[in-house]
Amino acid sequence: LAASAMGINPTQYKVLAFVLGAILAGIVGAIAAHFLNTWNARQGTFDASITYLAFVLVGGSRTFLGPILGGIVLTALPEILRGLGDARLIFFGLLLLLGTIFYPQGLITPELLRRCLPTALKPKI
Structure with a gap:
């Protein structure tokens, strides 16, 4: 409107x-x-779509770097938790849940970029 x-x-x-x-x-x-x-067709499954959506939600959708960081974290995390066996899925789910509770805008927000980046690299928002 x-x-x-x-x-x-x-x-x-x-x-x-x-x-x-x-x-x-x-x-x-x-x-x-x-x-x-x-x-x-097996490479473009619903599970893959949900994984890509999780990349954006965890990293943050308001910046360019957010989904990239989310992809790195969510790709590495199952490998880090592999030693836990089947319990890794529970820990993975709990970490996703806690991440969305404590970081509702994602890990990287525009405010974080404004504070951390030098003035020449700051996005024009």
């Missing part, structure tokens, strides 16, 4: 965001198929 009140066409920007997301997904799919030398 606020964008419409300012004379901005929200439908145009929603369609633009959808198209850009589809283009990026296509590029990533082509690169993944190239590196894996194959592509099948």
